[in-house]
Amino acid sequence: MNISNLTQDKTYxxxxxxxxxxxxxxxxxxLIFPEDSALHFSAYSVxxxxxxxxxxxxxxxxxxxxxxAGILVLGQxxxxxxxxxxxxxYLMRQIGTRGVYGNAELPDFMVFLNxxxxxxxxxxxxxxxxxxxxxxxxxGLLAFIFGWLAFRSRVTGVYLSIITQALTYAxxxxxxxxxxxFGGNNGLTDFKDILGFNIQSEAVRSVLLLMxxxxxxxxxxxxxxxxxxxxxxxxxxxxxxxxxxxxLGYRVELxxxxxxxxxxxxxxxxxxxxxPQVGIINPSEFSPLNSLEIVIWVAVxxxxxxxxxxIGAVLVNYAKTVLTGLMPDxxxxxxxxxxxxxxxxxxxxxxxxxRRRIKPKPTLNATGGQPA
Amino acid sequence: xxxxxxxxxxxxxxxxHPAYRSPxxxxxxxxxxxxxxxxxxxGGVFKxxxxxxxxxxxxxxxxxxxxxxxxxxxxxxxxxxxxxxxREQAIETLGSDSNNLKLLQxxxxxxxxxxxxxxxxxxxxxxxxxxxxxxxxxxxxxAEVERSAVGKINLNxxxxxxxxxxxxLLQLNDADPAIRLIAVQALANEIDDKAVILLRDHLANExxxxxxxxxxxxxxxxxxxxxxxxxxxxxxxxxxxxxxxDVVNKLQALIDKDGDGNFLExxxxxxxxxxxxxIKIRERMQAYAAAETVFFGLSLGAVLVLSAIGLAIxxxxxxxxxxxxxxxxxxxxxxxxxxxxxxxxxxGTALILSIPMAFLVAALVGIAIERGIIRFLYGRPLETxxxxxGVSLFLQQAVRSIFSxxxxxxxxxxxxxxxxxxxxxxSLTWNRFYILIFCLLVFTALLQILKRTKLGLEVRAVAQxxxxxxxxxxxxxxxxxxxxxxxxxxxxxxxxxxxxxxxVGPNLGQAYIVDSFMVVVFGGVGNLFGTLVAGFSLGIAxxxxxxxxxxxxxxxxxxxxxxxxxxxxPRGLFPQKGRAAES
Numbered sequence: 001m002n003i004s005n006l007t008q009d010k011t012y013x014x015x016x017x018x019x020x021x022x023x024x025x026x027x028x029x030x031l032i033f034p035e036d037s038a039l040h041f042s043a044y045s046v047x048x049x050x051x052x053x054x055x056x057x058x059x060x061x062x063x064x065x066x067x068x069a070g071i072l073v074l075g076q077x078x079x080x081x082x083x084x085x086x087x088x089x090y091l092m093r094q095i096g097t098r099g100v101y102g103n104a105e106l107p108d109f110m111v112f113l114n115x116x117x118x119x120x121x122x123x124x125x126x127x128x129x130x131x132x133x134x135x136x137x138x139x140g141l142l143a144f145i146f147g148w149l150a151f152r153s154r155v156t157g158v159y160l161s162i163i164t165q166a167l168t169y170a171x172x173x174x175x176x177x178x179x180x181x182f183g184g185n186n187g188l189t190d191f192k193d194i195l196g197f198n199i200q201s202e203a204v205r206s207v208l209l210l211m212x213x214x215x216x217x218x219x220x221x222x223x224x225x226x227x228x229x230x231x232x233x234x235x236x237x238x239x240x241x242x243x244x245x246x247x248l249g250y251r252v253e254l255x256x257x258x259x260x261x262x263x264x265x266x267x268x269x270x271x272x273x274x275x276p277q278v279g280i281i282n283p284s285e286f287s288p289l290n291s292l293e294i295v296i297w298v299a300v301x302x303x304x305x306x307x308x309x310x311i312g313a314v315l316v317n318y319a320k321t322v323l324t325g326l327m328p329d330x331x332x333x334x335x336x337x338x339x340x341x342x343x344x345x346x347x348x349x350x351x352x353x354x355r356r357r358i359k360p361k362p363t364l365n366a367t368g369g370q371p372a
Numbered sequence: 373x374x375x376x377x378x379x380x381x382x383x384x385x386x387x388x389h390p391a392y393r394s395p396x397x398x399x400x401x402x403x404x405x406x407x408x409x410x411x412x413x414x415g416g417v418f419k420x421x422x423x424x425x426x427x428x429x430x431x432x433x434x435x436x437x438x439x440x441x442x443x444x445x446x447x448x449x450x451x452x453x454x455x456x457x458x459r460e461q462a463i464e465t466l467g468s469d470s471n472n473l474k475l476l477q478x479x480x481x482x483x484x485x486x487x488x489x490x491x492x493x494x495x496x497x498x499x500x501x502x503x504x505x506x507x508x509x510x511x512x513x514x515a516e517v518e519r520s521a522v523g524k525i526n527l528n529x530x531x532x533x534x535x536x537x538x539x540x541l542l543q544l545n546d547a548d549p550a551i552r553l554i555a556v557q558a559l560a561n562e563i564d565d566k567a568v569i570l571l572r573d574h575l576a577n578e579x580x581x582x583x584x585x586x587x588x589x590x591x592x593x594x595x596x597x598x599x600x601x602x603x604x605x606x607x608x609x610x611x612x613x614x615x616x617x618d619v620v621n622k623l624q625a626l627i628d629k630d631g632d633g634n635f636l637e638x639x640x641x642x643x644x645x646x647x648x649x650x651i652k653i654r655e656r657m658q659a660y661a662a663a664e665t666v667f668f669g670l671s672l673g674a675v676l677v678l679s680a681i682g683l684a685i686x687x688x689x690x691x692x693x694x695x696x697x698x699x700x701x702x703x704x705x706x707x708x709x710x711x712x713x714x715x716x717x718x719x720g721t722a723l724i725l726s727i728p729m730a731f732l733v734a735a736l737v738g739i740a741i742e743r744g745i746i747r748f749l750y751g752r753p754l755e756t757x758x759x760x761x762g763v764s765l766f767l768q769q770a771v772r773s774i775f776s777x778x779x780x781x782x783x784x785x786x787x788x789x790x791x792x793x794x795x796x797x798x799s800l801t802w803n804r805f806y807i808l809i810f811c812l813l814v815f816t817a818l819l820q821i822l823k824r825t826k827l828g829l830e831v832r833a834v835a836q837x838x839x840x841x842x843x844x845x846x847x848x849x850x851x852x853x854x855x856x857x858x859x860x861x862x863x864x865x866x867x868x869x870x871x872x873x874x875x876v877g878p879n880l881g882q883a884y885i886v887d888s889f890m891v892v893v894f895g896g897v898g899n900l901f902g903t904l905v906a907g908f909s910l911g912i913a914x915x916x917x918x919x920x921x922x923x924x925x926x927x928x929x930x931x932x933x934x935x936x937x938x939x940x941x942p943r944g945l946f947p948q949k950g951r952a953a954e955s
């Protein structure tokens with residue numbers, strides 16, 4: 001793939017400009033214009049757009065690992081949820097005595113379960129800095145251990161996809177357990193403050209949107225820089241011809257591991273930004289279906305383009321919001337249909353369609369041969 | 373029969389049924405005992421005396437009958453108006469004649485009434501006007517009266533106990549072994565010396581082995597309370613071979629201490645024997661528990677194998693990742709539901725007919741998926757995965773729209789419900805048992821199809837070398853469709869089995885898809901036996917872990933184990949060998 005392709009850079013630049021304007025204008029409009037103004041955005045739409053942007057960040061993380069390292073992760077949602085839980089734990093600790101039971105030390109659900117003291121792994125989460133560290137560290141560590149084991153023993157392709165799905169499924173089951181100390185079925189919710197500011201207030205919501213937008217722009221620039229670096233080029237080579245790269249003397253597993261862990265951390269960041277904006281994190285975020293939805297965002301947008309993931313995530317989620325509101329029954333039909341149509345008819349997604357209009361390009365193929 | 377000692381104690385002559393023992397009977401026994409002893413000294417006198425005694429006995433028996441009939445009449449009056457103590461006596465009297473069984477049962481069911489106007493006892497059946505009366509002995513219909521005209525014969529708890537025992541004793545002579553067994557079981561709670569004597573008598577005439585065992589157990593349990601130490605020790609020795617909760621409770625009571633730390637049982641020999649016997653029984657209980665765990669594991673494994681075996685064809689043999697596999701099972705389960713809706717009066721037949729129907733439905737859908745989508749994606753496993761995932765969402769929503777988002781209930785036919793009670797500690801549920809058998813049948817059938825039919829040969833040829841197979845004139849496209857149809861059809865058949873043990877709803881497939889992929893990957897792709905071994909071993913592992921870790925954690929542990937296992941052996945338990953494995 002020719003990275004310095006002019007058309008791609010044009011699209012790329014326009015996506016960046018669009019992102020920047022959304023990031024800056026919406027919070028500004030929300031704060032400056034009065035509520036009855038046509039240019040005012042309601043708190044609901046600010047949160048909604050903020051949510052789309054966190055999903056875009058999540059999609060971006062998957063595009064890094066799937067689009068550039070060829071690892072189809074069906075458990076990216078697990079890293080997202082872990083980041084979300086780390087943030088949720090910080091927010092829970094900020095509730096203090098304002099909970100239903102008024103316990104300064106323990107969150108409500110622990111009081112409800114008759115726990116007497118905070119489990120050790122909750123220590124430190126009252127500190128924002130520590131919580132933010134864990135947002136990256138928890139998913140990163142899990143990805144490192146899992147990836148190190150998997151890539152070292154050369155688990156590839158479909159096998160890897162399925163065990164990543166099993167990973168998120170196992171975590172789903174685990175987090176449903178009350179004994180885990182993460183609120184079980186209900187998860188973490190009822191947040192009050194973030195860094196001392198009321199999490200419900202419009203100003204905080206606008207700032208959160210701003211932070212999400214900036215993170216997304218930052219992540220996009222970072223990803224692009226990585227993709228264009230030597231590391232990114234080797235990763236792309238691994239995606240296309242893994243054994244050839246290995247024969248050339250590269251330690252393939254280390255490149256894959258690096259990208260995998262980086263993407264997991266990015267997903268964790270997305271989760272951490274998601275939780276304060278929607279106000280809840282529960283085990284359903286671990287469900288395999290959620291992780292598969294991320295895949296369809298990237299596939300719809302265009303795999304291996306970075307900004308395609310962002311376009312796809314926003315578009316699919318916008319469609320989801322509209323459709324589930326209008327006719328709830330139709331959403332799964334549309335999602336299912338999207339999977340089929342995209343894989344059969346537009347393997348490069350929307351970006352591919354746009355690009356083909358300008359200049360026909362060969363389709364992107366995953367490694368694989370004849371059916372066994 | 374384990375205890376020969378019984379036979380010696382059962383020599384009471386059948387004629388002198390203890391129930392008929394009147395005061396005159398005891399007088400007779402007082403008279404005869406010294407006479408026979410005298411007879412052994414003087415032979416001639418003895419014979420004469422014997423004749424005399426026989427005549428006397430016959431006479432008394434003749435006289436006793438009418439006396440009893442008279443007693444029944446007065447007993448009815450006692451029952452009607454008497455005090456609780458008199459009623460108890462009346463019940464005992466009535467209990468000596470099996471003709472009174474209906475009457476006693478009516479009393480137990482609260483259908484025996486005092487007809488105040490005529491001063492007699494009647495049976496009453498609720499009717500439109502009040503009660504339809506009938507004669508308690510003959511059953512002849514009497515007048516229909518208002519509710520206030522009759523008063524119910526009341527019982528207290530003690531009387532109910534006596535009544536239960538009396539009825540049970542009468543039922544012991546019933547022709548139906550099932551009723552006899554119920555009677556014996558009812559006696560277990562009301563047993564007393566009289567019942568023991570009756571049971572010992574009955575044991576000699578009893579033909580049904582189950583009832584014999586039950587009576588034996590009860591008598592042995594009674595023997596433990598006997599004043600003779602030998603008898604108690606013998607009873608414990610015999611009881612230690614019985615698998616019964618009652619025995620455990622009884623033996624436990626022998627070795628328990630009271631509040632002050634003293635043993636309830638004074639005799640230390642008996643205590644030690646009881647303890648040893650208890651240990652023996654507990655050992656067997658553990659073995660039964662282990663057997664039960666293995667059975668549950670096997671039945672869970674059977675479900676896993678059933679759900680994975682179709683996948684072993686599509687994924688294992690063809691290399692196609694079919695994420696819609698779970699939904700094909702769901703279709704099978706819904707086919708069962710529809711079949712039962714069509715023929716609601718023949719649930720069993722509907723279930724059996726659903727097997728071929730589910731195969732057909734799922735196979736057709738499978739072939740449609742293969743022809744419509746998958747054939748364009750051969751060689752691109754990740755794309756196949758995504759597209760079939762889309763199909764799975766589509767099918768889920770279709771079922772949700774057509775039927776309902778709620779679970780549908782599929783009935784279990786009579787012969788599949790309930791359980792096979794082997795003893796107090798081990799019972800196997802029939803539906804799981806049948807599913808285990810069914811799983812093995814399906815597996816064998818599939819193996820035979822792959823090994824012995826033309827289709828199987830072609831499937832294997834295409835799987836091994838597509839290009840060469842085509843060169844030999846095998847229509848690979850058609851074989852692909854048929855293979856996929858076969859795998860899908862088996863998923864549908866698995867759905868029929870699943871409908872018997874789990875909720876039939878739109879999410880049925882999702883619950884099994886991760887598990888079934890795990891089984892196939894764990895067993896080794898492309899190896900049917902690997903799938904079988906993997907399914908059963910994962911099922912057993914799950915059930916073995918469950919008591920220690922809980923159901924959810926056990927599942928997580930198994931998943932983690934598989935994830936780690938795949939890291940170590942990426943090709944599963946039984947990897948394919950040769951060049952085919954490299955692609």
